Amino acid sequence: MASLSLTGSALSAPLSLSRPIKATNGASSFNSVSFFNHKTQRTGFPSLSCAAAKPETVDKVCEIVKKQLALADDATVTGESKFSDLGADSLDTVEIVMGLEEHFQISVEETSAQNIETVHDAAEMIEGIIENANK
Amino acid sequence: MLRLHRRNMLQPVGSAVSRHLSTSCSPLPPTPLPHRREVHLWYIKPEEINDSSSQLKQYMDLLSPCEKKGVLSLSSERHQKNAILARTLTRTTLSRYCDGRVDPGSIKFKKGLYGKPEIMWQDGDNIIKPPLQFNLSHTSSLIACAVALENPIGIDVEENERQTVKSVLSVAKRYFTVSEVEYLAAVPYPDIQQKEFIQLWTLKEAYVKAIGRGFSGAPFKNFTIEMGSDKRAPKMHIEADSDCEGLADNCQFALMELNSSHVVAVCMERDQEISGDENNLLRLKVWRTIPFIEDELVSGTETVNYICGLS
Numbered sequence: 001m002a003s004l005s006l007t008g009s010a011l012s013a014p015l016s017l018s019r020p021i022k023a024t025n026g027a028s029s030f031n032s033v034s035f036f037n038h039k040t041q042r043t044g045f046p047s048l049s050c051a052a053a054k055p056e057t058v059d060k061v062c063e064i065v066k067k068q069l070a071l072a073d074d075a076t077v078t079g080e081s082k083f084s085d086l087g088a089d090s091l092d093t094v095e096i097v098m099g100l101e102e103h104f105q106i107s108v109e110e111t112s113a114q115n116i117e118t119v120h121d122a123a124e125m126i127e128g129i130i131e132n133a134n135k
Numbered sequence: 136m137l138r139l140h141r142r143n144m145l146q147p148v149g150s151a152v153s154r155h156l157s158t159s160c161s162p163l164p165p166t167p168l169p170h171r172r173e174v175h176l177w178y179i180k181p182e183e184i185n186d187s188s189s190q191l192k193q194y195m196d197l198l199s200p201c202e203k204k205g206v207l208s209l210s211s212e213r214h215q216k217n218a219i220l221a222r223t224l225t226r227t228t229l230s231r232y233c234d235g236r237v238d239p240g241s242i243k244f245k246k247g248l249y250g251k252p253e254i255m256w257q258d259g260d261n262i263i264k265p266p267l268q269f270n271l272s273h274t275s276s277l278i279a280c281a282v283a284l285e286n287p288i289g290i291d292v293e294e295n296e297r298q299t300v301k302s303v304l305s306v307a308k309r310y311f312t313v314s315e316v317e318y319l320a321a322v323p324y325p326d327i328q329q330k331e332f333i334q335l336w337t338l339k340e341a342y343v344k345a346i347g348r349g350f351s352g353a354p355f356k357n358f359t360i361e362m363g364s365d366k367r368a369p370k371m372h373i374e375a376d377s378d379c380e381g382l383a384d385n386c387q388f389a390l391m392e393l394n395s396s397h398v399v400a401v402c403m404e405r406d407q408e409i410s411g412d413e414n415n416l417l418r419l420k421v422w423r424t425i426p427f428i429e430d431e432l433v434s435g436t437e438t439v440n441y442i443c444g445l446s
Contacts, residue, residue: 085211
């Protein structure tokens with residue numbers, strides 16, 4: 001299993017440069033999903049390239065998410081879908097991460113997933129982890 | 136069984152009530168502040184509020200522009216409703232402790248370092264500013280807000296029949312500590328093991344929320360929670376190989392069942408000046424509410440079943 005060290009110097013541009021901090025979105029995001037969806041001032045993010053994630057990665061994430069949340073096959077889950085919007089609670093979220101780890105053969109540190117809001121964010125993170133592991 | 140039932144009936148008449156709700160005069164009955172080792176819990180059952188009621192519209196009027204935008208960005212009506220109720224519960228609950236002098240719609244919030252919501256009292260407010268600590272948790276079927284005085288607090292709610300897609304032991308092995316996995320693995324029956332897992336999960340969530348770090352800021356493998364029993368509160372200790380700095384180790388825990396349907400875990404950072412076992416049990420008051428319509432004190436009734444950690 002490829003593993004990411006957050007303190008490694010292989011990190012490229014920190015998240016704050018490629019993704020501006022969004023306005024606070026009310027309290028519910030912290031409370032319902034304490035895993036994702038809150039901005040922090042910690043540094044040391046996985047290497048996220050500014051290029052979009054590959055469509056096949058995004059599709060795979062959608063598939064894993066749909067399966068975990070028991071959504072219908074024709075339910076709309078796209079790269080833009082937000083985890084908070086899909087009704088994933090903290091338990092769903094960790095199971096989704098486990099599903100991603102199993103499929104992509106990676107290890108996702110809890111801290112590296114903290115800024116993931118959308119399916120596309122997750123796909124980018126996965127590709128970043130794989131890319132770093134292959135360096 | 137003690138069952139206090141106070142009704143606060145509001146007869147909506149078009150926009151007049153909306154204006155009334157957003158003026159400085161709050162019709163919510165004032166509630167005395169919790170004692171230092173007491174937790175107040177207020178909860179809403181979304182099924183008790185009609186989906187397209189004018190009540191929901193009035194609640195929406197309490198939200199800040201930013202909160203409203205957040206609600207409207209959610210794609211399903213059910214999620215929108217629950218988000219409105221979550222914000223309404225937070226705002227109305229906090230205003231209850233301000234002696235009727237704070238309009239729920241006027242409360243401002245900020246976020247802590249890891250995103251935990253906190254009250255941001257405004258400068259120049261000529262009102263009392265009680266040192267309230269609070270935390271919110273929701274499932275699709277229950278939204279709960281815990282309040283304490285001074286001491287940081289965390290709460291987590293789960294449906295007690297909640298099933299995981301993966302086996303609970305596999306989730307525990309991935310996220311929990313070795314001793315917690317051993318504890319769960321030793322539970323003989325799968326359905327009891329499932330319940331024990333859910334209880335342990337909520338306790339750990341309540342802890343990371345109390346200390347304001349959230350799951351990402353305090354990964355679960357860094358600390359172990361030992362389940363309590365009838366008279367003994369759950370205890371936690373930080374793992375020897377924890378790579379997470381600054382984790383609080385002075386917290387009190389409590390676990391209860393609500394309505395026979397939900398498990399609720401509460402964690403409060405303990406007072407420094409009180410030591411010894413007498414500090415171990417939390418006192419609790421629980422209200423079921425439909426804000427501005429009905430408040431019902433349910434602690435001391437069969438609605439609230441103490442599991443451990445409560446006196």
